Amino acid sequence: MTEEQLQGPRAHGGPCGSAVLKAVAEDFQVDEVLDIPLSGEGEHLWLWVEKRNLNTEEAARRIARAAGVPLRSISYAGLKDRQALTRQWFSLHLPGKADPVLGKAEDETLKILETRRHQRKLQRGAHSANGFTLRLTQLDADRADLEARLERIKAQGVPNYFGLQRFGFEGSNVHGAREYAERQELPVQRNLRSRLLSAGRSHLFNRALAERVGNGSWNQAQVGDLLAFTDSRSFFPAGEAECQDPRLAILDLHPTGPLWGAGESPVSGEVQALEAEVAAAEPAIAKWLAEAGMKHERRILRLPIGGLSWHYPGPDILQLEFVLPTGCFATAVVRELVSLAGQTDI
Structure with a gap:
């Protein structure tokens, strides 16, 4: 297909040009937005995890193995892209247990940035939004056309x-x-x-x-x-x-x-x-x-595209920053800007 x-059809006209997305993981960064104050105590250990080229389910399996708990004890709010650099929360149910040593779960693809205790587990869909930083490389587009399209998207959504x-x-x-x-x-x-x-x-x-x-x-x-x-x-x-x-x-x-x-x-x-x-x-x-x-x-x-901003780190690079509601796709924004040459899996 x-x-x-x-x-389906684009809403704002044909692509302004072409570009590459996800040449490297850092070109597609996602940060989970979670508006839940963590108490610092309770039988659930919450982890703020950075993943690189690793899907959420595999990250959960690795954390479970390192913690010595069954996979069902691991919870997360949503699935994040594999081919990306993402940061999201996980929680482990550890009733009556001390914080486990989780170093065996970490390598160049997974880093645990923060841990915090809480009384409740992390529920699916609990995050309020996702923040994106996208870098479009090998950009071949007229900058004036891009600027006009970005302003239109900012005002009208996609x-x-x-x-x-x-x-x-x-x-x-x-x-x-x-x-x-x-x-x-x-x-x-x-x-x-x-x-x-x-x-x-x-x-x-x-x-x-x-x-x-x-x-x-x-x-x-x-x-x-x-x-x-x-x-x-x-x-x-x-x-x-x-x-x-x-x-x-x-x-x-x-x-x-x-x-x-x-x-x-x-x-x-x-x-x-x-x-x-x-x-x-x-x-x-x-x-x-x-x-x-x-x-x-x-x-x-x-x-609607929250907080949309952009700049050009190089002559053929466009960097976008914005926030989307949960369950929505950053590629829906990119699609209204440029075509992604040779890329069909994003």
């Missing part, structure tokens, strides 16, 4: 597409989801089941968002929409008055798109018709997601 099939990494190489996870959906079966292996369900759901969301980008309504509320604030998981229907809410213009309030699952769609009117057409184009996947026990949920269509 092509990039356009997996994500479509909140799921990134290509959700779908596997050339969409292999979507192909896998379709195969199981056609048989209305689920993979026995837990990790595979989770990955394919997520890919199928993300694919349908991206198709709905692509339709909204195509008709120009991805960043505008329509009567019948379900609206949500950037950092809220609650939603409310849009009537005529809600479509004029000034918080839409300042990128605080957004229309949402479907994360398919069981239950009636809460949208109405033209929005419901559009989403029904997307489901009708992939009926097996839509039915499969519902019968797998997934619940119908919503995701904001527009991605």
